[in-house]
Amino acid sequence: MSDDPLLSKENLHYRNLARKLADEVVRPVAWKYDRIQEYPWEVTKRVAAEGLLKVWIPEEYGGAGCESPLLNLCLCVEELSKACGGVGVGYALNALGSFPILLGGTEEQKHTWLPRIASGEKLISFGLSEKQAGSDAQGQETNAVLEGDTWILNGLKKWNTGGGVADITIVFAVTDPESKSRRISALLIEKDMPGVKIVKLEDKMGIRAVPVAELALENVRVPAANLLGGKPGLGFKHAMATLDRARPGVAAQAVGLAQGALDFALLYATRRIQFGQPIASQQMVMKMLADAATKVEAARQLVYAAARTIDSGSTNISRMSAMCKVFATDVAMEVTTDCVQIFGGYGYMRDYPVEKYMRDAKITQIYEGTNQIQRIVIARNLVKEAMSLEHLAKYIPIPEEMR
Numbered sequence: 001m002s003d004d005p006l007l008s009k010e011n012l013h014y015r016n017l018a019r020k021l022a023d024e025v026v027r028p029v030a031w032k033y034d035r036i037q038e039y040p041w042e043v044t045k046r047v048a049a050e051g052l053l054k055v056w057i058p059e060e061y062g063g064a065g066c067e068s069p070l071l072n073l074c075l076c077v078e079e080l081s082k083a084c085g086g087v088g089v090g091y092a093l094n095a096l097g098s099f100p101i102l103l104g105g106t107e108e109q110k111h112t113w114l115p116r117i118a119s120g121e122k123l124i125s126f127g128l129s130e131k132q133a134g135s136d137a138q139g140q141e142t143n144a145v146l147e148g149d150t151w152i153l154n155g156l157k158k159w160n161t162g163g164g165v166a167d168i169t170i171v172f173a174v175t176d177p178e179s180k181s182r183r184i185s186a187l188l189i190e191k192d193m194p195g196v197k198i199v200k201l202e203d204k205m206g207i208r209a210v211p212v213a214e215l216a217l218e219n220v221r222v223p224a225a226n227l228l229g230g231k232p233g234l235g236f237k238h239a240m241a242t243l244d245r246a247r248p249g250v251a252a253q254a255v256g257l258a259q260g261a262l263d264f265a266l267l268y269a270t271r272r273i274q275f276g277q278p279i280a281s282q283q284m285v286m287k288m289l290a291d292a293a294t295k296v297e298a299a300r301q302l303v304y305a306a307a308r309t310i311d312s313g314s315t316n317i318s319r320m321s322a323m324c325k326v327f328a329t330d331v332a333m334e335v336t337t338d339c340v341q342i343f344g345g346y347g348y349m350r351d352y353p354v355e356k357y358m359r360d361a362k363i364t365q366i367y368e369g370t371n372q373i374q375r376i377v378i379a380r381n382l383v384k385e386a387m388s389l390e391h392l393a394k395y396i397p398i399p400e401e402m403r
Helices: 009-036 041-049 069-083 085-104 107-119 235-271 283-311 318-348 354-365 371-395
Strands: 124-127 143-147 150-161 168-174 184-190 196-201 212-223
Touching: 009 041, 009 069, 009 085, 009 354, 041 085, 069 085, 069 235, 069 283, 085 107, 085 124, 085 168, 085 184, 085 235, 085 354, 124 150, 143 168, 150 168, 150 184, 168 235, 184 212, 184 235, 235 283, 235 318, 235 354, 283 318, 318 354, 318 371
Parallel strands: 124 168
Antiparallel strands: 143 150, 150 212, 168 184, 196 212
């Protein structure tokens, strides 16, 4: 992989720092935490100590005040994910949880919570999904009722990635069941609030170093000051805006996984001798390696382009965000599967590293918006943009009977 000439000194600083941490701190313990399915606290502490939790947070809220915060985040996620997909997403979760505060929080909320996240004092998660409300985020049943200056929160959140280790969770709940556009609000809860319970930790195929919890909320009393934005009914808007900005991070995780698996496959292919020569000289293997490298680089550049678009302040980001997520995660699943194939029978064994990359890659096609939903998002945006193509209409005359 060659360096992108468009990366700034700031970008390279954070990328190289994350790469160093991945090689020195993450890689030596990646398979251990995958096997025991426990959270690598020593990794998180080191990541925080090196300032990587500051990259997406403005300076006035305790962050690094980066010129390209989302691109830096993607670079860090990519490098960490090369060593371990679970560590990569465990790191990125703090951005996913921070974005609603950055995008919709009051100044008081930003000054209260963001410096603690930037320093690593507090970890944060994002509580949107429910058993019956995955892709259909509007269909959730968790609810909050205002009593005086306190919201009474009840419900069950599913697939809460980071649950069990996160100190803070952004919980989305129905506050106005009669409304269509403003029925959902976002509340900041802390894990030690009475009524907050982890009722299940999932036993997962991949990303096993980060917990995924089922979170029960039973008459949790949440101060009115913890209503995100200070007004009810803004939760769905906050959630969708957050996911538009977070999906390039998932895509970066996928790029890191694909590149990490490819690196191992390249090394193995030059050392595995069959028919008297390295398998890297076999044409079928050469094609697999060449196709994988091409697709990974294409995915990487699409991720970087999406991140740069968002960092530019553009508000028209949904299509690019969905495109990079779809493409990179599909590439990751294809490339990691091919890398297992290159290892042959050894690739199927847990003594070798590539099967973990394939297991970790699968979830990237599912969470933060399934790839099927993302394709719908892309197509709908394309249809909206078709109005700009009216100048081409004279070249495709439509028969009168079809009008």
